[in-house]
Amino acid sequence: MIRVAVAGPRGRMGAMAVETLVTQRDMLLVGVLDRKMAEQASTIAGAVPIYTDMETLAIESKPDVLVELTTHESVYRHAQSAIKEGIRPVIGTSGLTPEEISHLEGLCRESGIGCIIAPNFSVGAALMMKFSAIASRFMPASEIIELHHDGKKDAPSGTAELTARMMADSKGPSGGKSTAGIPIHSVRLPGLLSHQEVLFGGEGQLLTLRHDSFSRQSYMSGIKLSVREVMKRNGLIYGLDKIIDDGQQPI
Ligand SMILES: NC(=O)c1ccc[n+]([C@@H]2O[C@H](COP(=O)([O-])OP(=O)(O)OC[C@H]3O[C@@H](n4cnc5c(N)ncnc54)[C@H](O)[C@@H]3O)[C@@H](O)[C@H]2O)c1
Numbered sequence: 001m002i003r004v005a006v007a008g009p010r011g012r013m014g015a016m017a018v019e020t021l022v023t024q025r026d027m028l029l030v031g032v033l034d035r036k037m038a039e040q041a042s043t044i045a046g047a048v049p050i051y052t053d054m055e056t057l058a059i060e061s062k063p064d065v066l067v068e069l070t071t072h073e074s075v076y077r078h079a080q081s082a083i084k085e086g087i088r089p090v091i092g093t094s095g096l097t098p099e100e101i102s103h104l105e106g107l108c109r110e111s112g113i114g115c116i117i118a119p120n121f122s123v124g125a126a127l128m129m130k131f132s133a134i135a136s137r138f139m140p141a142s143e144i145i146e147l148h149h150d151g152k153k154d155a156p157s158g159t160a161e162l163t164a165r166m167m168a169d170s171k172g173p174s175g176g177k178s179t180a181g182i183p184i185h186s187v188r189l190p191g192l193l194s195h196q197e198v199l200f201g202g203e204g205q206l207l208t209l210r211h212d213s214f215s216r217q218s219y220m221s222g223i224k225l226s227v228r229e230v231m232k233r234n235g236l237i238y239g240l241d242k243i244i245d246d247g248q249q250p251i
């Protein structure tokens with residue numbers, strides 16, 4: 001049994017993650033981390049205790065994995081505390097800076113535990129990023145347009161940042177390691193959920209790679225896979241694409 005905790009259990013993503021994880025036969029939801037205790041509620045999903053600080057959650061519920069689905073303001077603090085407590089983070093929250101990711105990587109190395117950061121848990125988005133990295137070797141002039149619902153707090157999206165980083169890495173040393181060379185445009189509108197286009201311009205031609213999530217259900221398989229994989233791996237993995245092997249069963 002993998003003992004799992006969820007941070008942000010009343011959010012749009014966290015609530016669906018709780019619903020999904022409690023049905024997994026190899027997982028046990030042992031606690032949730034909320035910003036504050038809801039009036040009169042001390043449990044969620046019937047019997048799962050609610051905590052408002054990581055340390056108490058770690059001591060009392062002893063999770064193996066923390067699924068982090070809160071905000072860019074809290075995720076770094078939660079991830080650091082989790083790793084220090086020997087809890088493996090699966091981070092879906094966007095907004096970690098490159099410096100914060102490097103620091104978490106160092107903490108994982110020191111502790112000898114795994115951590116997965118997946119700015120997008122949908123398999124289609126992971127493939128879009130892989131295909132974009134390949135395309136950028138052949139068509140280096142590119143721009144990213146990310147479009148999200150108007151409740152999204154951060155910009156640019158974590159998906160766009162990782163896509164740009166993978167494209168820059170794929171171009172090799174001349175492409176540079178930074179994402180700065182690849183412009184990212186952010187759109188926030190009601191009616192949208194999560195969408196991204198990567199446009200590659202060439203002489204008399206345009207290649208567009210587009211992914212759309214129409215439902216948050218698109219993220220649930222990636223969350224389940226990440227919880228299972230983080231138990232088997234050491235060190236920090238950045239991107240769901242890194243844990244989807246070619247030839248693996250569809251997730
Ligand atoms: N990786 C993915 O596939 C994926 C998919 C969707 C959203 N996201 C990201 O997940 C995050 C959450 O998205 P959302 O739409 O569910 O947001 P949301 O605003 O609906 O939910 C966030 C929840 O976190 C809670 N929270 C805030 N600070 C907290 C703290 N310190 N401790 C505990 N809980 C805290 C809030 O009360 C809220 O319930 C965002 O960063 C978003 O970009 C990632």
Ligand SMILES: O=C(O)C1=N[C@H](C(=O)O)CCC1
Nearest residue numbers: 094119120152157158159194
């Ligand atoms: O709804 C959101 O917020 C999403 N954020 C992720 C990001 O920042 O890339 C992607 C999935 C939806």
